[in-house]
Amino acid sequence: MAIFIDKDTRLVVQGITGRDGSFHTSQMMEYGTQVVAGVTPGKGGQTFQGPGGRTVPIFNTMDQAVAKTGANTSVVYVPPAFAADAVMEAADSGVELVVAITEGVPVLDMARAHAFARDHGVRVIGPNCPGLISPGKSKVGILPAQIVAEGPIGLVSRSGTLTYEAVYQLTNVGLGQTTCVGIGGDPLIGTNFIDCLKAFEADPDTTAVVMIGEIGGTDEQEAAAFVSAHMKKPVVGFIAGQTAPPGRRMGHAGAIISGSAGTAAEKVKAFQDNGIAVAARPADIVGLIQQALA
Amino acid sequence: MNIHEYQAKERFRAAGIPVPPGEVATTPDEAEAIARKLGGMTVVKAQVHSGGRGKAGGVKLARTPAEAREHASRILGMDIKGLKVEKVLVTIAEDIASEAYVGILVDRRSQAPTFMVSSQGGVDIEEVAAKTPEAIRKLTVDPRYGLLPHQALWLANALYADPGVIKQAARIIQQLYRAFVDSGASMAEINPLITTTSGEVKAIDAKMSIDDNELDRRKDVAAMRDSSAEPWAETRAREAGLSFVKLDGDVGCCVNGAGLAMATMDLVKYYGGEPANFLDIGGSSNPDKVVAALEIITSDPSVKAILFNIFGGITRCDDVANGIVTATQRIDIKLPIVIRLTGTNEALGVEILKKAGFSAYTSMDEVVEKAVQLARA
Numbered sequence: 001m002a003i004f005i006d007k008d009t010r011l012v013v014q015g016i017t018g019r020d021g022s023f024h025t026s027q028m029m030e031y032g033t034q035v036v037a038g039v040t041p042g043k044g045g046q047t048f049q050g051p052g053g054r055t056v057p058i059f060n061t062m063d064q065a066v067a068k069t070g071a072n073t074s075v076v077y078v079p080p081a082f083a084a085d086a087v088m089e090a091a092d093s094g095v096e097l098v099v100a101i102t103e104g105v106p107v108l109d110m111a112r113a114h115a116f117a118r119d120h121g122v123r124v125i126g127p128n129c130p131g132l133i134s135p136g137k138s139k140v141g142i143l144p145a146q147i148v149a150e151g152p153i154g155l156v157s158r159s160g161t162l163t164y165e166a167v168y169q170l171t172n173v174g175l176g177q178t179t180c181v182g183i184g185g186d187p188l189i190g191t192n193f194i195d196c197l198k199a200f201e202a203d204p205d206t207t208a209v210v211m212i213g214e215i216g217g218t219d220e221q222e223a224a225a226f227v228s229a230h231m232k233k234p235v236v237g238f239i240a241g242q243t244a245p246p247g248r249r250m251g252h253a254g255a256i257i258s259g260s261a262g263t264a265a266e267k268v269k270a271f272q273d274n275g276i277a278v279a280a281r282p283a284d285i286v287g288l289i290q291q292a293l294a
Numbered sequence: 295m296n297i298h299e300y301q302a303k304e305r306f307r308a309a310g311i312p313v314p315p316g317e318v319a320t321t322p323d324e325a326e327a328i329a330r331k332l333g334g335m336t337v338v339k340a341q342v343h344s345g346g347r348g349k350a351g352g353v354k355l356a357r358t359p360a361e362a363r364e365h366a367s368r369i370l371g372m373d374i375k376g377l378k379v380e381k382v383l384v385t386i387a388e389d390i391a392s393e394a395y396v397g398i399l400v401d402r403r404s405q406a407p408t409f410m411v412s413s414q415g416g417v418d419i420e421e422v423a424a425k426t427p428e429a430i431r432k433l434t435v436d437p438r439y440g441l442l443p444h445q446a447l448w449l450a451n452a453l454y455a456d457p458g459v460i461k462q463a464a465r466i467i468q469q470l471y472r473a474f475v476d477s478g479a480s481m482a483e484i485n486p487l488i489t490t491t492s493g494e495v496k497a498i499d500a501k502m503s504i505d506d507n508e509l510d511r512r513k514d515v516a517a518m519r520d521s522s523a524e525p526w527a528e529t530r531a532r533e534a535g536l537s538f539v540k541l542d543g544d545v546g547c548c549v550n551g552a553g554l555a556m557a558t559m560d561l562v563k564y565y566g567g568e569p570a571n572f573l574d575i576g577g578s579s580n581p582d583k584v585v586a587a588l589e590i591i592t593s594d595p596s597v598k599a600i601l602f603n604i605f606g607g608i609t610r611c612d613d614v615a616n617g618i619v620t621a622t623q624r625i626d627i628k629l630p631i632v633i634r635l636t637g638t639n640e641a642l643g644v645e646i647l648k649k650a651g652f653s654a655y656t657s658m659d660e661v662v663e664k665a666v667q668l669a670r671a
Binding site: 218 | 400402403405406407420436437438475478480505506507508510511537539541549550551552553554555556557559560561562563564569572574577605607608636637638657658659
């Protein structure tokens with residue numbers, strides 16, 4: 001099993017004709033993701049040429065795409081100015097999951113989009129995230145498929161390349177993954193650590209979880225409390241940004257220490273206080289997972 | 295993006311908020327002339343992107359234009375928390391009867407704009423929140439409806455007892471919400487919001503941060519950026535599409551991805567070194583970006599060694615290696631460079647780099663240890 005996406009994921013790509021959208025659509029199709037539709041307003045009726053001569057029909061609206069293809073998941077590669085509306089259009093179309101890859105979406109736009117999606121009972125992952133991959137089953141987003149393998153570890157992270165780093169190390173020692181989820185580096189994200197931890201706890205194939213956090217906000221602290229109260233599976237953690245100065249945004253819009261809140265030290269302490277083994281450096285994650293599984 | 299007090303006040307005025315008149319001066323002469331034009335008592339206020347200006351001596355009351363001039367000559371050029379004061383705001387001094395706090399920011403937990411108001415103004419709101427949380431009234435705004443009139447009144451009722459004053463404050467709170475949304479702000483604050491001895495409500499200080507993601511569609515707001523208030527390296531980084539933050543160490547870091555960049559800085563510290571910067575070069579192998587990154591890193595004279603840490607995911611390591619080789623041929627670097635490449639085609643990438651004469655690694659720990667060693671040598 002896996003969380004959020006699997007063999008039954010039927011994906012529609014919003015912004016399929018754009019540079020990123022078309023490149024990653026081909027990558028996802030090569031991995032075996034069922035890409036059933038694309039949406040680009042004004043290009044309905046055209047077809048996307050995928051790898052191996054396979055084609056994907058393009059629609060003008062999400063509504064048409066879902067009605068014609070039975071898509072249940074969407075991924076958003078739409079430019080920042082239009083991304084929030086694309087998320088809301090998806091939420092209104094009947095899909096269950098919307099994965100928003102776009103970086104640079106105005107925060108007030110996302111405040112509206114998240115409220116809209118919540119009211120429609122639709123899960124949003126992101127924005128400003130690499131998406132997710134359930135090895136051997138499906139990939140939605142931009143995670144590099146070459147570095148993952150099937151196995152028992154669940155991984156959730158706010159970062160992109162740091163996630164790849166951890167996944168790669170796990171794969172290199174033979175520890176494959178059920179699902180790797182990049183939840184995104186923005187201050188307002190649709191799916192948080194706790195949502196993923198809950199799903200991993202319920203997933204029979206996941207035996208241990210890696211949780212990679214960073215400075216900014218209190219999601220990690222709340223997730224730590226959730227782990228000690230509700231999880232039986234072992235969780236190993238890592239926090240990036242111990243050397244980050246307060247008040248400065250460290251690349252991700254959400255990675256900022258405000259006043260005295262959101263420091264790495266505070267998060268590491270919350271992890272330790274709640275029985276989560278914390279890796280001092282990325283290279284220690286593998287060892288801690290092996291210990292937890294021993 | 296942070297904007298200055300005088301710029302935030304312009305936005306507030308445009309939204310209808312009563313703000314005492316004032317103008318910006320860059321010389322003592324100008325400050326004196328503005329004070330003379332305004333007449334009466336004035337305040338001379340340092341315009342820097344930093345809190346604690348008053349404590350640092352950057353805010354002074356002037357009884358006469360000559361005194362305004364004196365204050366300006368002392369404040370201009372002053373260093374406040376590492377920032378040089380280039381401008382002062384000269385504004386009318388009000389007769390203050392009471393001071394309150396009104397602020398709004400995008401709250402991560404409720405995922406919505408959230409107001410905080412307190413009758414205890416003019417002080418650090420974080421302190422008020424820590425010591426007397428009951429003195430703060432909070433309201434989450436549904437961004438789809440905006441701030442409703444009764445909500446603004448409810449907030450104003452936490453600040454004042456007099457119905458006339460409450461009405462004025464409620465209007466200001468509505469106007470602040472408008473200014474916040476129309477500016478694409480992530481935070482806006484009036485601290486203090488005052489009542490004058492004649493019962494008028496006014497904003498005598500103003501603070502606003504803009505969501506960087508709004509700047510593309512709000513040219514008028516983007517035009518408020520004061521590049522003189524930020525170091526050259528940060529301006530250059532922004533123009534090149536890089537994320538950069540200067541730190542105090544000597545190991546220059548160039549990494550792809552924000553999370554990995556932070557983890558790399560942390561690892562430098564772990565091995566006994568000090569990172570000179572945060573720099574996220576993004577996900578491409580574009581040599582132009584590498585050139586810009588190297589120019590920025592080497593502009594800091596305290597940098598003793600340069601460390602690349604690149605994870606090749608979708609972008610393959612051999613492409614990244616070729617990008618680095620091309621870039622380093624275009625710019626003359628005297629400092630030692632160590633490079634770590636890992637991920638897709640890492641062996642190929644390392645081979646390309648070694649052929650070009652670089653120390654190349656696939657282990658993050660090894661390369662960081664090496665960089666720290668070189669910086670110490």
